[in-house]
Amino acid sequence: MIEKLAIIGVGLIGGSVAMALREEGKVKEVVGCGRGEANLQKAQQLGVIDHYTHDVAQAVQGADMVLLAVPLGAIRDTFEKMKGQLADHAVVTDAGSVKGSVVRDAEAVFQGVPDFLVPGHPIAGTERSGVEAAFAELYRNRRVILTPLAETRADAVQRVEQMWLDCGAEVSSMSVDHHDEVLAATSHLPHMLAYSLVDSLSRLKENDEIFRFAAGGFRDFTRIASSNPVMWRDICIANQQALGGMLTRFADELHDLAALLEQGDADGLLSLFESAKQARDRYVDGVKHPE
């Protein structure tokens, strides 16, 4: 049971945690913290939080669990504001899409990774944002990755893991670097490709016509290019190294494909498409998501 949960950033991600824990009776008091007055008022009206403040230092007073659900670009500033204000028994976790940058921010602010910090990443979300988009089931059967460090206290990891289990999620652990590689491959790179494709096509003279003749496959393929640009700018900057590596790897692959095409190498093309289809079908079968 969490006695007092402080949520810094009460949007889709933070709001849904509060709603899930309330529904399960796993939290006594929730204090919200953020900059937007209207959003926090709404969160209170909706019963997502009990009360709120704009002051991070005040929000974390006496909290045994602090969840940072702010954009990656705001993590360091939030650490600065909570420094020296945390209760002795406080555990701090976050929900950022990159973990290396969160650890670097913590090291810079706290002079070393504090033992109460459990970096985390719930792999869930929708295209919508803000507390009105929050719902208690967001994390049900979704994966949450925790990336505890050598310095992290075992009881802190255990408490954060329990919080996510109470939200209905499956919890895995891996190293910070490994997390950032895996997410660069499966999330950050695809977003870059979708943004690049749409941007590239929108620069064509006849782009309106081009988009008009696009079919359903294009709509699916480019859906993620409708994601929040500020969030993705922050993710790129935060995961610059791993994402850069994946981009290079992909550019090489694309170069090989262009060569097959130029040479009219039908067998080479077929072999590439078959191996990709096999991998994709295996992945889809593996996770047993409905198509």
Place this chain on the structure above:
Amino acid sequence: MIEKLAIIGVGLIGGSVAMALREEGKVKEVVGCGRGEANLQKAQQLGVIDHYTHDVAQAVQGADMVLLAVPLGAIRDTFEKMKGQLADHAVVTDAGSVKGSVVRDAEAVFQGVPDFLVPGHPIAGTERSGVEAAFAELYRNRRVILTPLAETRADAVQRVEQMWLDCGAEVSSMSVDHHDEVLAATSHLPHMLAYSLVDSLSRLKENDEIFRFAAGGFRDFTRIASSNPVMWRDICIANQQALGGMLTRFADELHDLAALLEQGDADGLLSLFESAKQARDRYVDGVKHPE
């Protein structure tokens, strides 16, 4: 009214045309032609076709409308087999995803583009294939592009257009080259990117784990990598030039993005993502498809 419709290739595309025209009472007799005995038997049992043959020359005897719904790689051979066998009033159309190659095949076989040929492309389909996947509503509110040539008889164009209108589709016309450019941009290039991405990731050592942590966005983004590899090999070979140009354009764009990333150019990244999101949202609003 079509008196006798010959469908060469009775799968999802050809079968759905027959079903739609039957439902609307716009065809009297449908003869199917293909290589697979079991598929043709099934088509007859389902009432999609009245009878069938494995012989193209026989199938087109007396037909006033001939629809080629075979893979692009089989178009030329099909033209060869129907040469000299067509009725005087016959109109021939096709459903291939590339139009330049169909025209080149026709020129090679008929020594010039025949006036009865109306190259066409219904922008519709599902991941499924075969006549059992066919359904009468496949083309309803979908776009069909016709690419008539200077040589094409006006009445031939009019009859093919009417056939697609009777299937519930919207019909547009454009030049062969323009069609192949537009489709390279909105369909062929995205398929290449999806295949390349999945293939690239599947070569990573820990690829099973990578796919396990992929979220819904990845599933949407890579759905088209589950498409038929043989069909896509044929499309690549057939649309080599336009697709090669789009691939080069995209590779340049990706190179620019990689440079922004390497330089940590937050403003440049944000600007690219914002312009892509605007274009994508405009396109989605424009076509008013449910997301």
